[in-house]
């Protein structure tokens with residue numbers, strides 16, 4: 130992930146937090162480390178998430194078209210170990226087993242995404258609808274509902290049809306707005322009688338910055354300082370158009386909700402008493418979440434983005450800002466187009482100011498004039514960019530409440546990864562991460578933040594984009610070495626299950642006992658997993674060695690018989 134490249138060692142300072150820092154914000158009255166025992170409001174929705182490219186596999190099966198991620202992952206050198214999502218968790222074939230696991234965990238909802246090229250192989254509704262792809266999602270939705278699990282469906286989790294990238298330049302081109310609207314309309318038409326929660330885009334920050342600025346993600350372009358802003362502009366318009374389409378044409382009948390899922394870190398000023406640090410931290414969040422949330426809730430880009438990018442563009446001698454401009458009509462068109470906000474959150478940064486002179490490596494990052502820092506004390510069990518800082522979650526949730534008029538929030542992603550070769554299912558660090566982050570969310574609800582549901586990321590270990598399978602976020606471990614891709618519960622499954630069944634954290638004694646029990650049960654899963662190479666080996670014996678030996682025996686017997694008969698004649 131991107132943040133790695135920003136975290137130069139000299140930024141990594143030992144930061145000692147001063148306890149008085151909290152006093153400036155009344156929503157942080159509880160100390161950062163205190164635990165709050167209590168339960169969530171009745172009806173709070175619990176679940177876990179996935180996305181099509183990361184889990185489905187079946188990349189060219191049953192008429193599916195190619196996506197930009199298929200094309201990107203098939204190029205050498207783009208993904209860790211040149212892995213791809215070609216087969217991944219084989220979710221396309223195993224969704225029934227997966228729903229059984231979800232049912233056992235008593236999920237209220239499951240978040241997944243629809244692969245656009247699986248149902249529209251050429252990207253265009255006017256050309257060809259792939260009924261087999263539609264059937265897959267029909268079956269998935271139906272089975273979820275039969276098991277009383279509400280589907281929360283993302284329309285775009287990064288897998289644009291490759292044809293649209295090749296022909297039009299993908300999100301650089303405003304024509305995507307209409308194509309995406311056609312695709313979304315088809316989904317409303319075919320699935321909307323059963324799906325009531327729609328998320329237009331997942332993490333548009335990543336689509337824009339990693340797809341068009343750093344090139345770490347598909348389509349892998351490095352259009353520094355312009356590409357990300359242009360992509361984001363088209364994405365915001367596409368979201369708004371889909372919201373209006375639903376509002377005008379489908380809402381009356383289907384009575385669903387349309388939201389977007391924005392992912393953001395929390396940015397904390399290095400020195401809470403220093404005005405320049407406070408402003409730098411504000412810029413960090415406005416360039417992250419505000420970039421998308423402010424147009425959708427308040428009708429335009431954050432003022433600080435307009436000021437900074439405008440000024441830097443001027444210094445570069447450009448006639449206009451590199452940040453596109455919304456016309457007055459567009460402003461009112463995009464404003465108010467979120468029935469709920471999907472929020473993805475994983476980690477936090479300390480932020481201080483840093484001046485990037487114009488003309489030296491112009492980019493989205495330089496536009497922000499800030500430096501990111503981390504506390505080396507923060508645990509970072511998996512992905513390099515992901516430090517466990519639970520208190521940042523509560524602050525981010527409160528920020529959303531105050532900035533955007535206390536919208537309805539569904540946490541659409543929150544979780545932690547582990548490193549490549551970790552096959553330990555006793556993931557006590559993940560248990561701690563979930564326990565503390567979910568607790569901060571509970572505190573935020575007590576602060577008055579309107580959080581309606583929580584989605585652990587992710588249900589299964591899956592294809593972690595440019596990191597391939599080297600970073601595992603799953604509640605369930607997937608053995609990717611075995612072609613059947615068996616799933617094994619980690620300790621966090623047991624722990625999360627108890628949070629769900631108690632709708633929170635009833636009391637200290639009980640919560641402590643959950644931890645103990647979760648860690649106890651995982652040792653038996655560990656043994657099963659350890660036996661798995663044997664199982665794989667046995668499969669090879671039955672599927673390859675036995676038939677080969679039998680065929681050889683038959684051939685040899687035939688030759689032997691021939692010689693025998695010849696001798697007799």
Ligand code: NOJ
Pocket residue numbers: 130180183331332392473542586593602
């Ligand atoms: C956010 C993305 O939406 C998801 O696909 C990814 O796996 C997680 N971040 C973890 O990096």
